[in-house]
Amino acid sequence: MTTPGEQMQADVLAILRRRNLALSAYKVLEELRDAHPKIAPPAVYRALSSLMSKGQAHRVETLKAYVACQCKEHARASILSICENCGAIEEHLAGEVLEAVSHVVAETGFSSQHHVIEVHGICAACNARMPAPEGGGGRRLSAIADPMPPKLEAVCCPLPTARRAAWRH
Amino acid sequence: MTTPGEQMQADVLAILRRRNLALSAYKVLEELRDAHPKIAPPAVYRALSSLMSKGQAHRVETLKAYVACQCKEHARASILSICENCGAIEEHLAGEVLEAVSHVVAETGFSSQHHVIEVHGICAACNARMPAPEGGGGRRLSAIADPMPPKLEAVCCPLPTARRAAWRH
């Protein structure tokens, strides 16, 4: 027997698993309308929350979006890589990196409970599809002209709409 | 001579620097009303955006909030530690951790551009103030009874209001 809530979680998880992209809660909600015509935001957030507490889904903090867990069994925290070009998300075992991070913050007496590690860049498929322009570190967002090229970290998240890759809603 | 925009950025930075907490954009906006009575959200977000692109402020992704940079000179990415008890933020040089993370994701051909590393836990001051109950890894949120104790990662961010520390708005 499955409670309605379990059904909802299963449906949400199925939707997340159909892609390796992260979906916003409201995108999930849209897709849920097929199976649950009268669904409202709290139901989605509750399902996501349950899935996350079971380690079956993760929130991608830098995208305000959610993704299915890709690990066989999600033991502790993992590293999420986010392709700036196609939006693909990959989950990597954090392993020793976790200890390294904890060690750094422990130098000021901080005790770690929960790690969030996300990396933006270019995925293997996109790297293969179009060669890096030069300089080696992966390519820029696209062929869009760059009148005043972004510097440092500004490359990433708060990117003006016009030069934002299409997969960002 | 300072343009109005530069003044705004300076004011925002001053506000962020008054605390070692992260402030939401709208909290910043409130405090800006003293100096800029007619300010609107876009001005705040523009100022924050400029500050961030110069590395003088950072967004704390897991808190949807902003904090002044604490580094002498913010070279690349850093590790932010967030105290679950008092909300204090500390910035740590990522150093070799950055390479470690890049190395992990590089195993699938991913090339890194921008790292986000945040750690939730308990800061030195809070650890000192009240002894860990047992188990060693830093203490729980407070003396609130725990009818069905949270497990795994669920300890952190999506914490129900009632048992959320006061510094979370």
Place this chain on the structure above:
DNA sequence: AGGGATATGTTATATTATAACATTACACAA
């Protein structure tokens, strides 16, 4: 001064998330 680019101001709205309360389902005792 004119004209184009950039920065700033203003209004409105989009997007994300949760509070608050109503209702239902279920366990267990009376």
Place this chain on the structure above:
DNA sequence: TTGTGTAATGTTATAATATAACATATCCCT
């Protein structure tokens, strides 16, 4: 079986976060 308390789910409304779109001002260069 019928009440009674508890937890899960549904529903409504609203809070909190962020950006679009366009108007106006400022600056730089000729």
